[in-house]
Amino acid sequence: MLLNRRYLSFLILLILFLFVPMISILAQQPVTATVAIGPGFVDGIPRQIVRTRDDRVYAFTIQAQYSAQIRAYWSTTPGLPTAFPGQTAVTAASIPLSLDAAYDGDSTVHVLVNTQAGTLLDYPFDTGSNTFRAPITVATGLPTVSGEYIGTVGVSSLFDRSGRLNIAYWSANNHIIFATYTYNAANNTLTAVGSPFQVDSSGSANHPALAISPVDGSITVAWVSEATMPARILARTRTGTTWGPEETASTSPVWTSRNSGVNIDQGPNMLITSDGSRHLLYIENWDNTGQYGRLHYVSKAGAGSWVDQPIAFYTHNPALATTSSDQLYIIGHGAVSTGQNDNLYYMVKNANGSWGTPQLIIPASGSETFDSSASVKWSVVGWNRPNTIEFLFFAAINHNYNNTNVYYGRIDTGGGGPTPSATPTNTSTTVAPPTSTNTPVNTPTNTPTPVTGAQQITVQVSSSWDDANEVNGSVSGNDSSLWIGNGSSTTASYLGLRFNNITIPKGAIITAANVEFYSAFTQWQSVSLEIAGEASDNAQAFNATRPSQRPLTQARVTHTSNVQWQASTWYTLSPVTPLIQEIVNRTNWTPGSSLALIYRGTGSAWARKFAASSEGSPSFAPRLTISYTVGGLPPATATNTPLPSSTPTHTPTATNTPLPSSTPTNTLTNTPTVTPSRTPTSTLTATNTSTPQPSITPTPGSGTLTRQIVAPGDDVNQDGTTFQMGGTTVWIGNGASTSSSYTGLRFTNITIPRGATITNARLEFYSTSNQWIQISLQIAAEAVDNSLPFASASRPSQRTRTTARINHSSSTRWLPNQWYPLDDMRVVIQEVINRSGWQSGNSLTIILQGTGGAWGRKFASSFEANPAQAVRLVISYQ
Numbered sequence: 001m002l003l004n005r006r007y008l009s010f011l012i013l014l015i016l017f018l019f020v021p022m023i024s025i026l027a028q029q030p031v032t033a034t035v036a037i038g039p040g041f042v043d044g045i046p047r048q049i050v051r052t053r054d055d056r057v058y059a060f061t062i063q064a065q066y067s068a069q070i071r072a073y074w075s076t077t078p079g080l081p082t083a084f085p086g087q088t089a090v091t092a093a094s095i096p097l098s099l100d101a102a103y104d105g106d107s108t109v110h111v112l113v114n115t116q117a118g119t120l121l122d123y124p125f126d127t128g129s130n131t132f133r134a135p136i137t138v139a140t141g142l143p144t145v146s147g148e149y150i151g152t153v154g155v156s157s158l159f160d161r162s163g164r165l166n167i168a169y170w171s172a173n174n175h176i177i178f179a180t181y182t183y184n185a186a187n188n189t190l191t192a193v194g195s196p197f198q199v200d201s202s203g204s205a206n207h208p209a210l211a212i213s214p215v216d217g218s219i220t221v222a223w224v225s226e227a228t229m230p231a232r233i234l235a236r237t238r239t240g241t242t243w244g245p246e247e248t249a250s251t252s253p254v255w256t257s258r259n260s261g262v263n264i265d266q267g268p269n270m271l272i273t274s275d276g277s278r279h280l281l282y283i284e285n286w287d288n289t290g291q292y293g294r295l296h297y298v299s300k301a302g303a304g305s306w307v308d309q310p311i312a313f314y315t316h317n318p319a320l321a322t323t324s325s326d327q328l329y330i331i332g333h334g335a336v337s338t339g340q341n342d343n344l345y346y347m348v349k350n351a352n353g354s355w356g357t358p359q360l361i362i363p364a365s366g367s368e369t370f371d372s373s374a375s376v377k378w379s380v381v382g383w384n385r386p387n388t389i390e391f392l393f394f395a396a397i398n399h400n401y402n403n404t405n406v407y408y409g410r411i412d413t414g415g416g417g418p419t420p421s422a423t424p425t426n427t428s429t430t431v432a433p434p435t436s437t438n439t440p441v442n443t444p445t446n447t448p449t450p451v452t453g454a455q456q457i458t459v460q461v462s463s464s465w466d467d468a469n470e471v472n473g474s475v476s477g478n479d480s481s482l483w484i485g486n487g488s489s490t491t492a493s494y495l496g497l498r499f500n501n502i503t504i505p506k507g508a509i510i511t512a513a514n515v516e517f518y519s520a521f522t523q524w525q526s527v528s529l530e531i532a533g534e535a536s537d538n539a540q541a542f543n544a545t546r547p548s549q550r551p552l553t554q555a556r557v558t559h560t561s562n563v564q565w566q567a568s569t570w571y572t573l574s575p576v577t578p579l580i581q582e583i584v585n586r587t588n589w590t591p592g593s594s595l596a597l598i599y600r601g602t603g604s605a606w607a608r609k610f611a612a613s614s615e616g617s618p619s620f621a622p623r624l625t626i627s628y629t630v631g632g633l634p635p636a637t638a639t640n641t642p643l644p645s646s647t648p649t650h651t652p653t654a655t656n657t658p659l660p661s662s663t664p665t666n667t668l669t670n671t672p673t674v675t676p677s678r679t680p681t682s683t684l685t686a687t688n689t690s691t692p693q694p695s696i697t698p699t700p701g702s703g704t705l706t707r708q709i710v711a712p713g714d715d716v717n718q719d720g721t722t723f724q725m726g727g728t729t730v731w732i733g734n735g736a737s738t739s740s741s742y743t744g745l746r747f748t749n750i751t752i753p754r755g756a757t758i759t760n761a762r763l764e765f766y767s768t769s770n771q772w773i774q775i776s777l778q779i780a781a782e783a784v785d786n787s788l789p790f791a792s793a794s795r796p797s798q799r800t801r802t803t804a805r806i807n808h809s810s811s812t813r814w815l816p817n818q819w820y821p822l823d824d825m826r827v828v829i830q831e832v833i834n835r836s837g838w839q840s841g842n843s844l845t846i847i848l849q850g851t852g853g854a855w856g857r858k859f860a861s862s863f864e865a866n867p868a869q870a871v872r873l874v875i876s877y878q
Contacts, residue, residue, distance in 0.1 A: 033081075033409075035081060036405060037084045039064060039406070040064070040073075041061060041065070042372075042374070042393065042394055043317060044316075044319045045098075045269055047375060048101050049375055049391060051384040051390065052127050054456055056074055057081050058125075059406060060109065061406050062098075064403060065404070066402060068096070070096060071088075071089045072087065073086065074087070074130065088130060088131065090123060093115070093119075094115035096113040098152060099111060099113045102167075102379075104165070104382065107127050108124050110125075111123040114155050114170065116144045116145075118144045119137060124183070124188060128457075134188060138167065138169075139169060139179075139196075141171075142171055143206075143262075145262050150261070151266070151316070152207075156210040159381040161380060161381060161570075162217075163182065165180065167181070168221045168223075170208060171198075174203050174204050175203055179196040183619060184619065199221045199236050200225065200234065204226040205223045205225050206226070206262055206263055207224040209267065211272045213278075214274050214869065215275070216239065216817055220236070220237045220238075221235065222268045231253065232249075233250035233280065233298070234249065235249050235270075235306070237278075250296065251308040252284045252310065253285040255284060265316035269317070269320050271378050274324065277302075279320055281295065281297055281318045281319070281320055283314075283317075293316055294314055295314065295318055295332070296309065296311065311347075313334055313345075313347070316332065316373065318330055319374040319375065321378065321389045323387045324386040324387055324710065325708060329349070329411065331376060332345065332374065333393075343363045344360075345361060361409060367397050369396055369399055370395055371396060372393050372395065372396065372404075373394075374392065377389075377390040383867065388412065389410065389411035390408070455628055455629070455630070456628070457625070458626075459624050460623040461622050465478065465543040466499075467496070467542075467622060468495070469493075469495055469496075471487035473548070475546045480613060481613050481616050482611055483495065483610050484611065485601045485609060486607045487605070489601075490603070493601035494546070495598070496550070497599070497624075498539050498542065498594055498595070499596075499597075500594045501592055501594070503591045504591060507630075508584055509628060510578075511577070511628060512577055513579070513627070514575050514576065515573065517573070517609075517622055518569070518571075518622075519570075519612075520567060523609055524564040524565070525608065526562040527601075529559050529599050529602055530558050530602055531556065531557040531559060531598070532555070532597070533552065533553040533583050533596070534550045534583075535550075535586075536596075538590075550598055553583065555582045562855055564859075569768075574722070575724070576597060704876045706874050706875075708871070709867075709870035710867070714745070714746040714747075715730045715862050715870065716743070716744045717735070717743055718743075718744070718797055719735030719741050720735070720736060720740045723795050727865075729768065729859040729861065730745075730871065732848050733858060734850030734851075734852050734854055735854070737854070738852070738853060742797055743777075744847055746843060750840070750844045754835070754836075755834060756877040756878065758826040758827075758830045758833060758877050759826065760875070761825050761826045762821045762822060763779075763825070763846060763872070763873055763874075764821050764872045764874060765820050765821075766819055766869040767817070767820055768817070768860070768869075769816050772814070774810070774856055775808075775856055775857060776808065777849060777852070778805050778807050779807075779823065779848055780802050780846075780848075780849070781804075781847065782799045783803075783831070783832070785835050786839070787844055804830070806825045814858055820860075829875055
């Protein structure tokens with residue numbers, strides 16, 4: 001980061017790519033957008049960028065070196081941002097040295113800062129109200145530095161899937177401490193889980209980096225160790241509750257510094273891909289070229305050793321990025337043959353393990369120089385739009401690190417993901433005149449503004465007697481756990497759940513509603529129940545009247561399941577959408593009221609599952625997520641009319657800009673489409689389109705294509721007349737029905753040319769549990785040119801299927817945390833690719849119909865549970 005300030009004489013050396021013409025690099029602009037945000041700086045180890053579940057981007061920064069102000073910036077509409085109009089700030093009690101933001105996947109970002117006063121503070125940020133809450137002191141007596149400290153990193157944190165905040169921080173006497181906490185949002189408190197653990201054994205440790213495996217939840221902490229010289233990168237992994245030994249990740253001397261800050265410019269930057277492999281970057285000390293900063297990529301697969309790969313590129317604080325298909329990227333500024341150090345570049349890892357030529361992201365311009373770190377979006381919780389690389393970087397104005405501006409950057413990987421909202425690409429943004437639109441301005445669906453569009457809230461049971469069980473008239477509301485299903489009675493077993501402050505206006509259209517339960521232990525018990533809502537305008541706690549005494553909605557939902565629940569995992573039952581709709585349609589319903597749901601067991605005695613209660617674990621109490629639209633808007637999946645971003649006509653957002661990758665549209669203009677949170681706008685599209693697809697490039701004559709489910713609702717189940725989407729698992733085989741059990745899997749951006757010869761094709765499923773049951777099914781594809789998303793009016797059973805079918809039957813054991821393939825289905829894919837209307841880049845749907853006995857099914861991870869473990873389609877062709 002400070003290379004050209006302190007070692008200018010070395011920049012005249014020709015260090016890399018001597019024969020690559022600079023013009024060939026400058027001609028490439030792979031980044032969809034770079035957006036100037038405002039004052040601030042970022043660093044390579046911390047994660048300071050978050051995309052929330054409602055599809056907005058948040059950036060958290062320190063305003064400048066020596067500043068005590070912590071700033072939050074955010075985009076105010078879903079999609080790929082062109083601006084960050086939302087902003088707020090809080091002044092810390094002491095000057096922050098570094099900042100890290102950990103997103104819980106819901107509505108809180110924990111902004112952790114270590115300060116010059118030697119304290120580690122947590123400033124929880126509420127994305128609902130867009131406010132910082134009061135700071136929480138995590139630790140005191142930490143090391144501190146003065147002087148130019150940008151690049152001195154003291155904290156790294158992530159949430160795991162059990163809802164716990166994991167923190168690695170630079171502590172007293174130069175040790176690295178690991179600690180785990182749960183957060184109580186109602187009281188704004190952190191509660192330690194176990195005791196803090198000193199990860200290093202020898203001291204002289206700094207720059208901690210933390211990563212969590214999406215495969216087994218294991219936690220790896222890496223750091224710079226100066227206990228021996230030359231310095232090394234050490235790492236240590238905790239599996240379960242057991243820490244493994246210290247491991248040396250680096251083989252070359254590791255860059256360290258003491259003249260300004262502590263080890264400014266150094267990583268390590270680390271992440272873990274969906275196969276469990278660990279990936280790490282660091283920079284080397286002075287080498288034989290007379291420079292420091294040579295890039296090293298280090299990886300470890302499974303129980304193997306760390307493999308250190310030097311790369312012929314020089315940078316500072318390099319950052320790793322990945323996609324859901326485990327494609328790796330490196331982002332960093334660098335010196336090229338001109339000696340220029342102020343441009344920002346990215347590199348892609350090739351299939352053979354080498355790294356590609358650096359590609360220019362943004363060149364220095366005027367007084368702005370990008371001699372800076374990058375902070376990349378990545379986590380195992382709340383990693384939204386995983387196939388869009390999003391990152392922050394900063395400009396030091398005239399190389400003054402007390403005057404910095406933070407930027408947002410984006411790289412389109414072509415891997416799909418939620419379709420961008422009204423976001424122009426790098427073309428002209430000239431506003432079209434009002435009369436140029438082809439849609440009448442009085443069209444009802446074109447009038448609402450974003451605040452009346454698709455929205456989502458999540459509310460958790462928050463107090464005693466808001467979750468209560470009842471058996472034969474005996475009610476309990478303050479137990480450490482709750483149960484769902486039947487107690488001793490087969491007719492009078494109830495669970496009542498009350499959710500407060502439901503800020504949904506009367507008459508809103510409920511597009512989805514689900515209750516999530518947290519399983520504290522492994523359990524496998526069949527449950528059957530009927531779910532109703534309380535037919536009242538403002539439900540009271542259950543110490544007033546028992547669940548069985550409540551008036552119920554006419555709408556009811558039935559649920560039967562026989563699945564294994566794993567420990568420390570969230571689970572959903574059947575959606576409760578019609579129940580919520582009936583309640584908010586009540587004449588006297590007002591926003592902010594409470595609503596209650598009543599679960600009545602309909603199975604056999606003692607057929608029940610247990611979940612965490614608000615009394616036993618507030619962080620894991622049942623939570624209700626409701627997606628809805630207001631202002632007369634239908635759900636996004638039900639209209640073919642584009643919605644303007646903020647005004648009654650299309651004109652404020654109308655541009656002559658092609659839509660991004662995999663966004664076919666049926667519109668009469670080139671107006672982008674506003675989409676709800678994490679909902680692809682391809683649900684609004686038709687199959688035949690003339691809209692340009694700028695990011696779909698010609699496909700080679702042969703190869704292997706891997707595509708993964710990349711949007712909610714693209715992996716669905718149908719059991720008879722019951723249509724299920726949005727769950728944390730997807731099943732294959734049979735539910736209750738032996739003749740109408742279906743699995744629908746839709747894959748986007750299939751870049752295979754029409755008429756290509758399919759040599760192999762298979763589906764791969766990620767098993768999250770130990771399961772051994774026979775399954776029988778038939779595999780087909782939807783016989784259309786460009787498959788549309790699923791909806792209640794467009795279920796798997798309603799799709800026309802290919803003539804080619806593959807029958808599968810197996811009785812094999814699936815172990816947890818493993819990928820499993822089905823049969824080769826090349827003939828099924830071939831029939832679709834041969835269609836006269838097929839085009840490279842279209843979407844393709846696979847439909848599996850159960851042909852076995854009732855409940856003969858296996859479960860796999862869904863996109864909603866973990867995008868990195870969503871079902872994937874692998875096709876080889878020539």
